[in-house]
Amino acid sequence: MPKSLDELLVRVNQSEIATIKATLSKIIEVIHNPDSSVMDLKNLIEIDHPLAANVLRLANSALYGMRRGISSVMEAIILIGYDAVVELTLNQKFFQLFQNSGQELLHGYTRRTLWEHSIGVALCSKLIYRREFRKNGGDMYTAGLIHDIGIIIEDQFLHSDFFSILTDMKKNGSGLHQAEIGVLGYCHEDIGERLAASWNFPRELCQVIGKAERLEVGDESASLMAGTLYVANCACNRREVGFSELSFVDQPLYEDCLNRLQIKERALDFIMDEVEEQIAQMKKDGWF
Secondary structure: OOOOHHHHHHHHHOOOOHHHHHHHHHHHHHHHOOOOOHHHHHHHHHOOHHHHHHHHHHHOOOOOOOOOOOOOHHHHHHHHOHHHHHHHHHHHHHHHHHOOOOOOOOOOOOHHHHHHHHHHHHHHHHHHHHHHHOOOOHHHHHHHHHOOHHHHHHHHHOHHHHHHHHHHHHHHOOOHHHHHHHHHOOOHHHHHHHHHHHOOOOHHHHHHHHHOOOOOOOOOOOOHHHHHHHHHHHHHHHOOOOOOOOOOOOHHHHHHHHHHHOOOHHHHHHHHHHHHHHHHHHHHOOOO
């Protein structure tokens, strides 16, 4: 059983998880490359038959109410919209890491509750970017979705240690981060940042994964992405969306981030209402 972070990463990259790496990396490259086109997305989806089938299933669902059947990926992208198809693609590939969810361990953790939390943070991050900063939000959706990838790695590859981490978290009332440091000497943010870098994700995305849950009051060097992700994570923890890795929200830090980003609590409440509505719909559609 690997204990060092380097040993852990080697094991992960030699496992079946590495088969997801290629598609995820290509999807993220399409999202972050300003020269990417709809054709690039179409070509990427068409070579992944389960993914293509899911895109077509959504396009032909009652949600879109088309009188004629949609039979091509390009037609589906046009109907559903480029951004929505990108999100669906990311969700389906990343969801593969969360299958075989098993029983609840401790502290409300299952892979299903972690998946729900990841989706909630992704949606909240995207909506903050779009409504507060008038930015597209694709980068933020990606960051929110994969920001806790280190937790699923701990669950799958360091399971006994992860159980000890959750036990310490419950016993001492600490956050996940503190419990991880006590047991492993590193935390899920470290795992996520290093894994994302080894998968050739964009540098800023790697840095956000590693830093967004470890900001400090008055940290003016924190990027807009890191601050947004931190706020979204806290907002989802406050609403109890899925698994909570925080024993409590650091209120001074949370308020400091809100002030630096110039986000009003009321605006964030409206965003979280929409997040919960979208997650409820996803549950009806079978994502959880």
